[in-house]
Amino acid sequence: MKRFISHEDLARDRRFKRTRSRNQLLSTLPDDVDAIVRVLEKVAPKIRERLAGTALEPVFDELGPGFSFLTLNGGDQPGAERSPLQLRLQLHGIFVGELQALEAAGRTLWDFPDAPWEFKMNMARQCWDESRHVQVYEKLIEHVGGEIGEFPENTFLFEVSCADDPVLRVAGVNRCLEGLACDVFRSLIDYGRAHDDAVIAQAVDFVLADELTHVRFGSDWVREFTRGDPEAAQRVKEFQRETDRRFAFGGGRCVAKEERREAGFTEEELDELDEILAEGPRRETLVRAGEILRDRHQARQRGEVVPPVASASN
Ligand SMILES: [Fe+2]
Ligand SMILES: [Fe+2]
Helix, strand or coil: CCCCCCHHHCCCCCCCCECCCCCCHHHHCCCCHHHHHHHHHHHHHHHHHHHCCCCCHHHHHHHCCCHHHHHCCCCCCCCCCCCHHHHHHHHHHHHHHHHHHHHHHHHHHHHCCCCCHHHHHHHHHHHHHHHHHHHHHHHHHHHCCCCCCCCCECCHHHHHHCCCCHHHHHHHHHHHHHHHHHHHHHHHHHHHHHCCCHHHHHHHHHHHHHHHHHHHHHHHHHHHHCCCCHHHHHHHHHHHHHHHHHCCCCCCCCCCHHHHHHCCCCHHHHHHHHHHHCCCCCHHHHHHHHHHHHHHHHHHHCCCCCCCCCCCCC
């Protein structure tokens, strides 16, 4: 069996639709409404193509290329509202994230045959947990009336976190990816509680307890693998910062500080994470751009001529 496989080789059955999106666009946008409108209108055909045949196609057709700023970006805060579509989309995104976490932990076990036995046992335990999480989220998707494959999957979580170097791998997968899971799950539990959905609140609470353990594996093994090697420790730090930046999704996420502290994050690391998540456009900027994109999209659909947005230098 091959070692170090590409994310493109991850196997899926026919229900899944893979998209090549690397989720980089949002993190590169400035905090400027006009600039965002210009960029989004330019990439609109690509976005439309990616969504074709999924449940997001009609949403795009109604709201235009900035639809995600209006329907999907509003509910990341604890206990916040989520539309039924947003909830289905989020649970689906987590479901494929769990699949990729299972694949990542499985690959880590296989890719580094010389790693210590205890490390391998930790990765094996993680595989066992992640398979259970895949099943939990499959049931939660059913619980909210969704369906596997109704949204596109991108495999960038696996792609970004699965480095070939064992120290970077464990940092990317077990601290960045699993840390992201902690943040998202904390917010989902709060949502479940605020909306009297005991199924979501309790199921995700069980999953979060496991994720915390997976982050702790990351903290412990990064420390072990970089012991007495400040250069390696610095390399891990930089890789982690870059990966967290890629996982920031344009901000709006709350860091599950209590869980992360328990799993070995230092106060300095938590502050740094807050700074990374504060980079990029503000939520209000994205929502305003989304409204303008929607109005321009709908005007075009009515056959009106829509002038280009003036560039910043004009
Ligand atoms: Fe998981
Ligand atoms: Fe996990």
